[in-house]
Amino acid sequence: MAMTEGPELPPSFPETGPTMESDDYIVYHGEDTLAIYSNRNQGVSLDDKLNFTEKTLMIYAETVFLNSKVIGIEGKNLGIFCNKLVLSLDEACIDVSGAKGANGTPTSNKAEKGGNGGTVWLYIEEPTPNLCKNLRIKAYGGDGGHGAEDKPQGGDGGDGGLCGVIKCYIGSAVRRYAERLHSVTTSQKSNWPGWIRDISPSICDDMDALVSSGFNEGTANSWKSTVASAAGLLDAAEKLQGALGRLISDDPDRATPSQETFDAIQRLLASLGKMVKDENGLGLPSEQDVASLVQLTENCNSFYGGSVVEKKLQSGLEDALNTVAALTPTTPGVSPLLNGLDYFSATLYSFIDNEARGFIDQVAVLGGGKGGPGGNGPTPDIPSGKRGVDQSDNIADAQLVSLSGNKTDRSIDQAIVSPEQCQMILDAADNIYFTDDRNQFLQAMSMYTRLTRRLGFLDVLSDNKEEEGSVPLAKALQTLESEYKLTVAPVSQLDGIYQAARRRLNSIVLNQDLWGHSDTWVPRLSLAYYGDRTKAMIESFKDLEATFHEYSKEEQKERLTESQIKQAQLSNTAMMQAARDDMESISRQGGELEVAADKITLCRPLMAAAREQLSVSLDEFREKMQNHFSVSADTLMDALSTLSMAPEGFTAIVLAADVIHKSWSKIEDDQGNLINKAYVVKQIRACQGSFASLAKTYEDLDAGELQVDDPGFSKIFTTADNLKKILDEFEEQVPADKVRTKLDAYLEVVQKRNAAVINYNGLIQSYLQLQRVIQSCKEESQQLGEQALQLNPSLPAIYFWLKRLRGQTRLQILRELNNQARALSFWGPMPVNSVSFLPPSPTTGYIELQSNHDMLIDLFESSYEGFQSGGWSSWPADGTFSGEGISVPLSQDVLDNLKRERGGQAAGTHDSESLLTITPESHTDFLDMANVRLTQVRVWLLGATIGSAQVSDGDTPRRALRVEITHCGDDTIWDPDGSPCRFRHGPVTMQFSYETTLFNASGGERSGRPGLVYSRQDIEHDYAGGSSHPGATDKPPIGPFGDWKLEIRKGVNPGLDLQSVTAGWIEFCGRNQLAKSPLREVEG
Template sequence: MTDSHASLLTSSLECFQAVTVEGTRLILSVDDALSLGKGSEIGDTYAGTTVCLFAESLLLNGTFACESAIISVNTLAPVNHAGLSTSGGRDVDVPGVNNDQNMPGKRGVDGRPGQQLAVYLEDTPDGMPAVALAAAGGDGGPGQRSLKTRGGDGGDGAAGGSVILLAGLVPLKLAGRLRGVVRLPTLEQQKQAIGNLLAMSWPDLTGLPGWNEALAGLKAATAATTRDDVVRLLTTAGVHLEGATTACRAAATAAIDVSGGAYGTYGPGAPPGHDGKKGPQGSKAVVVFGSPEELAGSDFPSFFLVHPSQCARLLEAIRLRYLVLDPVNDPQAVTDLSGLLSRLHDRTELFAGLRDGSPLARYYAERERRFGTVDAVAQLRHIHVQCTALLAQLHSGQDSYGYEPHTVPLGSFQFYKDTLDRMIGNFDDIERNYHAYFEKLVRNAASMDQIRNAREQNTATVAEARERLRLVQATIPGMAFIIAGYESVLPDLRARLDVKIAEFTDRLHAKFDFEFDHLVSALTTLAFAPESKFMMLMQAGGFLYQGTSTLADESGVEVKRDYLIREAKTVGGDIDALLEGYRSLDNGTYQPEDPGAGKLIAEETQFRNTFQRFKNSMGNELREVEEALTAYIEKIQERNNQILRYNAAIILAARDASTIKATEERSAALDERALATMDPGLPDLVSFVSRLYYASRDHIMRTLNLTARAYRFWALSDRNLIAEAYGDKGVSDIGHAALVHASNTILNAYGQAVEKFGTGSTPFPAKPRDQGLLLEIPDYQVEMFRECRNITVSPVLARAETDLEESLFARMSNVRVSRVRAWIKGARTRSNQLRVRITHTGPETIVGTNGSEFEFDHEPVVKNFMYDLASGRIFQDADFGIEPIRDPGSQTYAPVGPFATWQIEVEPSANPGVDLSGVTGVTLEFHGSSYAFHVGKE
């Protein structure tokens, strides 16, 4: 990542803020590296002041001293002899000699007690950092020397304070991973997981006792031949890691000074005074963990571990990093983003399951106002849900808006124009309020008026978000219906394949050096991704984030949990990689065909080429097996891709629903009674105004993104409208004016594409009442239809070189359909009328006039076709198209194409007395429009 957080966030106060709240100096930073101590802008001494610092990476130079402190950081890097100190000193000593013959020498001053120092260190990548932590009591001062009278007594040393260190240790993190490996059910999965662990970039902890021995044990386990050997080697490695942990804990404990102050010595005199008392030692606690959630079971004195405003600002910066992500040209950025999201996810996980009555929850509730926050624990819980959703998005290969690379909407030109005009108009006021607030905040002149304005503006933003959420939620049941349709036809296809495999077993064994059944099982788990998505998945760790089940409850819709994927991994583009990937899946009791079973994700073009070569290698002697394999695998892979789409929609719905909930709760918490007691510069209010601004801008940019995608669906163009719309502006420069320009650019291109489409296409058939193009369904599918009442049909893609024997759409480009009819020969019903449900399942390919192929993925389109079985008279046509294009604003949907998977179903509930036992044929009839090919021309 080359861009800093500061270059992404619009106001510098969002990146770094220092503010005093009730006498406490709060410092919040999301800078990549924050300097503290000697030579830094913050400084090294805050005498008499409590400092609470919440940051990411902290660079500590020398000793930073203050009255008391909370230091909460991800990592801490010391420079020179670095330390954090809340040690007590003492006031000015009494004068050295008492010359008053009538008064005894003065007593030495008492030391000042050490105060509390609480340090939360999430990660120690290089072992425990060499930082001294001190809360020692101040020394007592010497008694006054007296020439003629009694010498002064020495002052008392003060009590030591308390130091609490919570530190995340690499050895404990690795030990936790090893416990997970031990629980894996098969040797193959254990060795795969160990290999993945060894491939990770672990820090060089050679000097830590036991570390090298633990890694050696892991390497030895990769060659183990039994699960017992693996368990034995990993158990031994765990013992070594415990030794490394003990060494880290001992080093940390030794670096803590909570000693009581030394006593002050007596003052000489006649007679001499008495020595003071040594101060009692304070308390120290060192708690180490592998991941922050482990702290839920630890006993430690509560303190403000993490600040919700600092977490909210980091999440804002993460969202912006996600927005500018380019997985193809900058794959490392995906890895870095995944690391940042995981860090914030882990930081807030402790609070996700925190009981309301627990000591830590009570501490936050009682003291949050001192830290400039309201409903802190609730905020941290919402941030955790957002991180879970964003991680799931990233590891599913979706962009920052939650969309797949080929996603297109089916909204109209007028819909997007009206929506953008309204949203950009509202954003003008939001932006003015945002800039006014931060400009005044810099001058300490901000008022609660800007906060109240933001709260009121939030209402419109939530309303827009609710409408978007409704549209997303509405697609989920339809996706589940499509998946269920596949489940009814797959068993028959698998049975046909099994018959052929059994029939040709000897030839298959002679032909291939692997079990053919294993290949079939592996292929049943396969789904595809285009290059950009595949690169994102690879860089994000090569597996889908397993958080969809957690998010299901947040989505606001009824979820088919059988369709939630438990695991998915990327694989290379050859047969060996597929087989190896399949062996590594942890499917437990799942069968490969089960919808929720683990999935393997391959780059689509590469693997299709590999699979075609493999089928060709089977030759004529295995042609029947090849045909049965193709029929089965094509359908199950279509099903698998639908399952991925289903999971992606749930993630998006959960993210949007949790965002709305968090926004509404924040507005409710910041009611008039709360605002009356707050200062406009409090950290929470900064985050509140920021969130409204970025959320509103993101809503507009998301709509612009969809509008540009809709343009591509109409125009069949690779023109990068988004790049044209924003020009060379950085994300922090995109404001109201830039959004107006972007909207005009995209809408102008969109409108022209719609008009051009309406004037250049040729309809088929020439007359609406004539018969359209007919696609006869193969006999084996007709047989399946009689049993299942459901089939899926995928017309052969027509390219420029395709002839009529291959596709009924030969010589046609940019084919769009207006009507699709399903004629079921031999069907019978009680009313002699048949209602057929026809579904365009969403993913499709459209070939442009120059031969370019465009992949699209939109929501399913479902239509009913109803006709009289005796006369063929149509009562209800399945209209998938649009009226003749005259006014672009009148359109609801862009016309879909035929080169997709069509699901044809006869539902008994819609057809009383239906009998399909006599069906002898199924024919699809297409009406639509197309262009002639102009291959080689622009």
């Protein structure tokens, strides 16, 4: 097809490099290739004046506008890779057809060959409706020229040009729904209530999305009606089961039906139970079927006796039996619901195939060029020239893709993403996230989610490095470097971006800070521990910042020196070390992973005890609960044990949880020594604000071989508002205050345990992602450094590499500063977030970081002065701890737990244990104390005996009881103004041993006098002021307010007998300041 020649047009896109002031739009010339990267709201616009000198134009942008009806670029290649393609004039044609060959002339022997058709690659994540009807892409080969006619014989015609290439990859809501439906129903096809509950809440939105994508509205409405009817029947059936159960209960406030009615109810209950559990599926209920069950439920609830009313009830029961029987298939393969599912699934995939073919048939117009005719001779008897060769036609390729990270994505054979444009999106999201304004987190979350979905194929790109070279998408990404010379190490760069987005998303969902720390975590360290490391890091950053500033100046890009690159590579090495430090922080002894694991372990016995107490308190209400909630009290307790709290304000929590949960289920085998796989959550779901929703969600979980109290059992997320609704509904049916108290206690420990489980899983994800960050850094440092020196220092990838190094180095310094601020908050005490250092804007750097560091030093001086100041009271008053401190009696529950031996364990293990929580209300002396810090902790059990002497001290046998005491790590310390400061640090375990014979003989007289006490704990050496500043090994003292675990090992206490224990105390020695105001309650 011929193109109309016109005047020479100026280049549409002059080269535009990235600068510090503007790096969200770049135009770069590669190897005969022009690349445009954009993350601007106005996107990239193409019109009929499009002109560029290179063979290929590649556009990576969120939005691309086609602003003319015809956009022609003869024989060139055009790649458009976008989220949305907008046809500004409602229709557009992209024409890359080759030019017609020139006709023969008297001076040439043959006409010219037609130009080859170009190539169009089109990738659209969210296509607009009717795109097939309004967009055309032409890629004809040019026809050959006409042979000359004024030669001794006619000239030969020119050969036709080669056919062009058209490849389209279109995001499809239909394919996404089809794959989701397949996944949900395949995993639980025999459990139709399970998948109906999964897909019914969003069925209207899902079908609207299908229809807007061109799917047949009638078919979509039919499936929506089927799902809605099945969901309505399921809801009606479950409510009817509850009403029938209440009707035949022994409730004295209800009328008792006759035996005939009673028998009919029993038959209907059995039929309903079979219907909702039938593996053969379900019939298709009508609105009348559902309405009849709803009406029967109302009749049951309002039944008050009497022959007329009962006869009407019996008629309704008989009708319901017939309805349920008709809706319950008796043989496999005849279920209208399952058959409807199969038909609808087949229709979805047929639509997908038809859409792909339609794209080929309607959008793609291409063909080989036709050979030109030979020229006629001067006279009829002189032979004409030969006709040129016709070229064969190509077939366009179109695929509808789901972008869900499946292996099918690997078949895409074009580089649909670029690291440069993805980095722009990550930077934009980070700029929002780094403000630390949670009101804006949803916007950042949306960008991170888009990136994690777009780059999800990286998880399945290859099973190993050797295979990567044979995967079409991996090979296509490599062409960005090898063929087009647009970037370096594209897969490594993309993977680094992908992991960063996932880590940020993970942190938002788990309510962590930028570095993956929970909101109250603190290291129990002094500023001296960090030494001069931070100062050296800031000085190194100063050099890197200078390198980046010089490089960012447009005129300096060609003069990047070897020393500057080496400085950058040193920073890259530092970034890898920072990632290793982060991994060490997570995995080291006393690190966050161990803290979370210990919390899980510590909560298990407390959770078991709380459940047992709740179970006993529910005994008199079990039948009422079964009748109202249609599930047993034990099932409700099981369901409650799975609850985890979602961060406030995030209505999209399930979506985000699904995103992060993908990595939780992919823990490599070689991590077995680090990770306790028993704590890895298998599923995440969400429930609404009712017991019915909680129970249904719980019943649909895939338990596998796990027990519900196993930490790795699936978790159900809910919000505080929904939990309140659940508890209010519970209280309506079980109004006893005693039960609610036990329920609240049970939920408190459940939420502590499950929060630790979710945090543990999030830390695992961070650890695994950091491994991949290190690998990406290794590859980038070598390859990008080499490119900067040897090939092309103006490569955008070099700019973004240096920018990433600058940003990551700065973040690492900020992480160090924030860790120090967290440490100092525990010294203060002050709230953890009272001093934090937010990532500075791109225009600030070294000076601000140095200022932050100076601020920390001043803060540490202030804390030191606080420890040195007067106003401290110590208890006991003498420095030898020989007197009695503050003793808190142990509750009977704690004593009973200690008496309860845990059989079947080897000697030396924890044979008995109990947990307790200490608050200021635990002892009146605490009520006006601030900044309480401990120096000794003792546990006394009156009546505990040891069977034989362990050693002899002169003529006196020793019968010492040794108790292990663990501060679980959650610490609340009130400042002098009465404000509580919450902290979470590593558990602190200590031993205490005392002489049982003397203690029992004294009737429980507690003191630290020699002969009675055999051990003193090292916590007395925690920093408590003095003539010198805290050193590198000094730690701030812990406080008493939090959870404590008491353990008594039978193996180290021979002849131990706790059955005669009548009382017990936990005694604290320490010091405090005066609370100037009443102690305020802890929020949350």
